[in-house]
Amino acid sequence: MEAVLEVKAVTKRYRSDRGIDRVSFTVYSGDIFGLFGPNGAGKTTLIKSITGLCRADAGQIAIFGHSLTEQFEQAMEHVGCIVETGISHDYLTPYQNLQLVARYYPEVTRERIDEVLELVGLSAHKHEKVKGFSSGMKQRAALAAVLLPKPRLVILDEPTTSLDIEGVRDFRLIVNRLAQEEQTTFLISSHSIHEMERMCNRIGIMYGGVMVKEGLVSDLLSDGQTLEDVYLSQIDQAKGA
Incomplete structure (x- = not known):
């Protein structure tokens, strides 16, 4: 191994x-x-x-x-990580947050963004602003950002x-x-x-x-x-x- x-x-x-x-x-x-x-x-x-x-x-x-x-x-x-608290911009939607993250990873496509949002259970909320999310939903959004580039x-x-x-x-x-x-x-x-x-x-x-x-x-x-x-x-x- x-x-x-x-x-x-x-x-x-x-x-x-x-x-x-x-x-x-x-x-x-x-x-x-x-x-x-x-x-x-x-x-x-x-x-x-x-x-x-x-x-x-x-x-x-x-x-x-x-x-x-x-x-x-x-x-x-x-490596992808969340230490103590995941970070998302409250004034953006989950989709917009992932678009920002994707700027650092040229290989990440729109399809990958949708795939990760589906994976963490946020597809139905991808165009809602994060500031209205519960703490659990914010944690899901942070996890999506970590998983986006397939660490x-x-x-x-x-x-x-x-x-x-x-x-x-x-x-x-x-x-x-x-x-x-x-x-x-x-x-x-x-x-x-x-x-x-x-x-x-x-x-x-x-x-x-x-x-x-x-x-x-x-x-x-x-x-x-x-x-x-x-x-x-x-x-x-x-x-x-």
Whole structure:
């Protein structure tokens, strides 16, 4: 399997002494990798380090074999991401927002814009201004912008937070479809552990800035355990360490 994302002993510390410490893991082509942990575990710091929004103090990050620090443009060329909050221009429609994004990608056609709007469930609203959307619909519009150029790696920080039950289900179907049909790779940070159990094939559990457990979901679940059981067990162990 092709290694899409390689994180090796990455450390990032803030003045408050919070951050991440020597985090290592690998995400392979077609993986749906779920990143779990309580608030303050370091998930967003890790994602910001991977996407170049903050610079790690130590360690190495490579995307598609390109060093993030030495070959940033090549590393990020086929990456789409939403970190903390997706961005859409409220005074434009979803279609107009995607037209703006498409200006950076000459290969994107009008047909592709319509295809992505259909994929995220916004076709019926593509000519309505985003300012009138619910938070869940705005999240769908942001996801459409990320998916527009067909990225090979998609990094999403808490993407289902503002979605209702139907939206979460639709998000799962979108992710599974892209992973299976287009070998799109996903790194997803989420608190929706029950939903992620139905979606992810690999997980990483973080606590106190450390990756306390990582691996295939199929290898981690045994004797009728759920992903929640594994998660809570690992967090309890980490607290007692």
